[in-house]
Amino acid sequence: MGEERYNVKLDSFEGPLDLLLHLIKQAEVDIYDIPVAQITEQYMAFIHRMQELELDIASEYLVMASTLLAIKSQMLLPMQDVWADEDLEEVEALPEEDPREALVAQLEVYREYKAAAAGLAERQSERARFFSKAPSKITPSSEHRNEPAMIEASLSEMLQAYQKLKWRLRVNRPRTTTVETQKWTIEDKMQTIRTRVIDSAQPLPFLQMYTKGEVHEQVISFMALLQLMKENAVVCNQRGNFAAIYIQAREETNHE
């Protein structure tokens, strides 16, 4: 049971620095005066537990383990003044360099950004209390004005458009649903899209490509579209930032 609890915790650490902060907080010690021996021991116990649970130990955790061990051994070394010669009394005046310094600096910066991340999350939920409507369904006026050159949409733009599409579908989804045992294949969907794109005299708007259907079908359709893009069968265009993405057959552009 203890192991299971640990397992849940393993997932919740965002890396070695996060784990270290957790251990320091748990030990109720000052971040500027870390008891390295104690913290290193706990850190190593954690690494061993990861091994026991046969988790992939990310290299970052191992790098941190060796850093901790290096600091620990450095702190075990005798102090400088043991060797201080009577002839060299200035040596004592030199500030002692704390081997923990670099690590503390790193932890401090990480802690800042962790706090900043929490701040962002708060703003995000605050923002969710403002509601807006979908844009009115009218033809974009950009077609009547000076049009910028066609921009070929990149993969990341397509992914963004897909995120937007998913959001719209979620907003428009009816409250009730019927479960159907239909199966789709990428090949079928590729054929469907190819036919629709070739039959259509005009480029098809991406957002109107799929207006209904369940998530599984949408994903298959989207993958089919990406596959068609990859095979150069279709090309996706966008008339500028934030403009709608249009799908058209590759051959048509070649004729121009």
Added chain:
Amino acid sequence: MNSDVALILETLLYVSGDEGLEAAHASDVLGIDRAQVIHELQNLASRFEAEARALAILQFGSRFQMTTRPEFSDYVQRYAAPPQRGKLSQAALETLAIVAYQQPVTRAAIEDIRGVNADRAIATLTGKGLIEEGGRLKGAGRAILYETTVRFLDVFHLASLNELPSVTDEEEAEQMDLFSSGYRENRNDDFFA
């Protein structure tokens, strides 16, 4: 004429919905200066605020959006149960915070701060349109420099990056200033070495 401009902008705000009205676009439509459009839209926003209308106008960058007021969000939720926009993972949020405060910033610099590989978080944030490539480092490697997008401002309710809350407590501020300036110097050395 002046009141017409305000009314036209209000109309365009309504029509553009959650896509937002881009000041440059509105400036084309109305044939007036972009800076003046922004000024008019900001005036309109304050007027909505002063008159305590049902709707509010939000600004993010040079984009404006017409929304409901947060005071009434409970009623909207009771009425419509709107779907939640996807919450970001802790890893994505931490990465986004670093990009927001340090931009433009490389993947290596993000990884130095978080102590873990940032590939996945960067891919997620790019896919969600919250960060984008803002250029490349000069010198060997020409690493990608990441920046936040206008959409980032929208999602986190910021008119501009200047509105990002300060990261540090006032107590710690002085100490942290020394700290982060030293840190930044180190970073720059790494970057342009």
